[in-house]
Amino acid sequence: MTKKILFDTDPGIDDAMALLMLARDPRAELVGITTVFGNAAVERTTANALALCERFGIDAPVARGAARALVRPPGEYPEAIHGRDAMGEVGLAPARTRQVEALDAAAFIAETARRHAGALTLVAVGPLTNLALALQRDPALVDHVEHVVVMGGAFGINGHTGNATRWAEANIASDPHAAEIVFGARWPVTIVGLDVTHEVLLGNDWLDALGRDGGAEGEFIREITRFYEAFYRRRTGGGIYSHDASAVACTLDATLFERRAGPVRVVTEGETAGQTLQDAAGTGERPEQSICVGVDADGVRAQLRGCFLR
Numbered sequence: 001m002t003k004k005i006l007f008d009t010d011p012g013i014d015d016a017m018a019l020l021m022l023a024r025d026p027r028a029e030l031v032g033i034t035t036v037f038g039n040a041a042v043e044r045t046t047a048n049a050l051a052l053c054e055r056f057g058i059d060a061p062v063a064r065g066a067a068r069a070l071v072r073p074p075g076e077y078p079e080a081i082h083g084r085d086a087m088g089e090v091g092l093a094p095a096r097t098r099q100v101e102a103l104d105a106a107a108f109i110a111e112t113a114r115r116h117a118g119a120l121t122l123v124a125v126g127p128l129t130n131l132a133l134a135l136q137r138d139p140a141l142v143d144h145v146e147h148v149v150v151m152g153g154a155f156g157i158n159g160h161t162g163n164a165t166r167w168a169e170a171n172i173a174s175d176p177h178a179a180e181i182v183f184g185a186r187w188p189v190t191i192v193g194l195d196v197t198h199e200v201l202l203g204n205d206w207l208d209a210l211g212r213d214g215g216a217e218g219e220f221i222r223e224i225t226r227f228y229e230a231f232y233r234r235r236t237g238g239g240i241y242s243h244d245a246s247a248v249a250c251t252l253d254a255t256l257f258e259r260r261a262g263p264v265r266v267v268t269e270g271e272t273a274g275q276t277l278q279d280a281a282g283t284g285e286r287p288e289q290s291i292c293v294g295v296d297a298d299g300v301r302a303q304l305r306g307c308f309l310r
Contacts, residue, residue, distance in 0.1 A: 002026065002028060003028055003029065003251065003252065004029050004031050005022060005028050005120075005121050005123055005251065006031055006032045006033070006034065006112055006120060006121070006122050006123070007032070007033045007060075007125075008036060008065070008122060008123065008124040008125070008126060008128075008130050009035060009045070009049065009126055010035065010036050010042075010045045010126030011039065011049050012038070012039035012040075012045065012082055012087075013039075013086070013224050014125075014228070014245065015039070015126070015244050016052055016087070017225075017242075018245045018247065019033075019049075019052055019053075019056065020217055020221065020307070020308065021304060022123075023056050024307040024308070030060045031060060031116065032061050032062075033060050034063045034064075034109060035063070035105065036066050036105065036126045036129055037066060037067050037069075037126075037129070037174075038126035038170075038174055039078060039081075040077050040079075040086035041067070042064060043067075046100060048086055048087055049062050050062055050094075050100070051094055052092075053098055054095040054096065054098050056217060061101050061108075062098065062101065065105025065106065065130040066127075066130055066133060068129075070178050072177070075174070080231060081231045082228065083227050088224035088226060088227035090227075105130040105134075106133035106136075107137070109122070109130060109141070110137060110141055113134075116144075117144040118144065120146055121146055121149060122147070122149070123149045123247060123248060124152075125151040125243070126171055127172075127174035127179075128150065128152070128171070128172075131181075131182045132181040133178075135182070145187050147188050147190070148188065148189045148190070149190045149247050150179075150189060150191050150192065151192050151243055152172045152192075153193035153195075153276035154194040154195060155193060156195070157195035157293045158196075160194040160195045163194060165272075165274065167274065168267075168272070169194050169274070172266060172276055173273065173274030174274075176267065176268045176273050177268050180268055183276075183289055184286055187287075189290065190259065190289070190290045190292065191276070191290065192247040192250050195293060196246060196292040197241050197246045199297050200242040200246050200295060200300045200301065201236060201239050201242070202240050202242050202301065203238060204238045204239050206239070207229070208222065209305075210308050218309070225240055242301075246295070249304065250292065252303070253299075256295060256299040256303070257294065257296075258294030259290040259291065260278070260280060261289070262278045262280040262281065263278065263279050263285075263287065263288055278291055
C-alpha cells in the first residue's frame with residue numbers, strides 16, 4: 001500500500017535528497033509540500049522547493065509557510081553548511097512554471113489532512129512551526145492525521161547530542177516552542193533524531209556512485225552534496241550524514257529502526273533551549289511518542305540507493 005505523505009521542508013541539501021526519495025519510491029504518494037524557514041529564509045526555501053519540483057518532475061502542490069519561529073527571535077541561517085542559496089551554490093535554476101498555492105502552509109496542512117482523513121502522514125524535516133500553527137488553528141487536526149514523522153532532536157543515545165548547540169539539534173533549536181506543541185499533541189509522532197541519523201553515513205564512494213549511476217537527478221544530488229560534504233569532512237573523514245532521507249526511510253519502512261515509547265518534552269527557554277527529553281516511564285498526563293534509538297544503517301543506505309537508481 002502507498003502512504004499519502006505531506007512533506008514539510010526547508011530545502012536544504014538533505015531535504016532535496018529526501019524529496020527525490022519521496023518522488024521515486026512507489027510506496028509514497030506525495031500529496032503536498034509545505035515550506036518553512038530553516039536552512040534559509042522561507043522565500044529561498046520556497047523558491048528551492050518549486051525549482052526542485054520542476055527539476056524532478058513532481059506535480060504535488062507547494063504551500064509557503066512560516067517565516068520565523070513562534071516566540072524566539074530570528075537567528076542566522078546555516079550558510080556554512082548549505083551555502084547562501086541552501087543548495088550548495090550550484091546555481092539551481094528557478095522554477096519557470098510552478099507557483100505556490102493560495103493557502104498558507106498551516107491552512108494547507110489542515111485542509112489536506114481533512115481531505116485524506118485518517119490516511120495522511122506528515123513528514124517534517126525542518127523547524128516544526130507550520131505544524132504547531134496548524135494545530136493552533138485547528139485542534140481537531142490530531143483526529144485526521146494518521147502519523148507524524150519528524151527529523152529532529154537528540155536524546156543522547158549512541159553518544160549523540162546536539163548539533164546547533166551542545167544540547168539541541170538544529171530543527172528543534174530553531175523553534176523549540178513549536179516542537180513542544182507538536183510533541184505534546186495527542187497524535188502519534190515518531191522522532192528520527194541525531195541518535196540514529198548520525199549512525200547513517202553516506203561516504204564519498206557512495207555519493208560518487210549516485211552521481212555516476214543515478215541519471216541526471218543523481219548527478220545533481222552529487223553536485224549539491226559536495227558543499228555539504230566539505231562542512232562535514234572534519235567530523236566524518238569523508239561523506240555526509242543521512243538526516244532527512246532517514247526520516248523518509250523510517251516513514252516507509254519502520255522495521256529499519258528500533259524505537260522507544262514515552263512522553264517527550266522540549267526545553268523552550270534558557271541555555272539548553274531546544275533540548276529534547278523523553279520520560280520512558282510516563283505519567284499519562286502527556287501522550288507517549290516514539291523516538292528512534294537504533295537503526296539498520298545498511299538497510300537505510302540500500303533503501304536510498306534503490307530509490308535514487310530507479
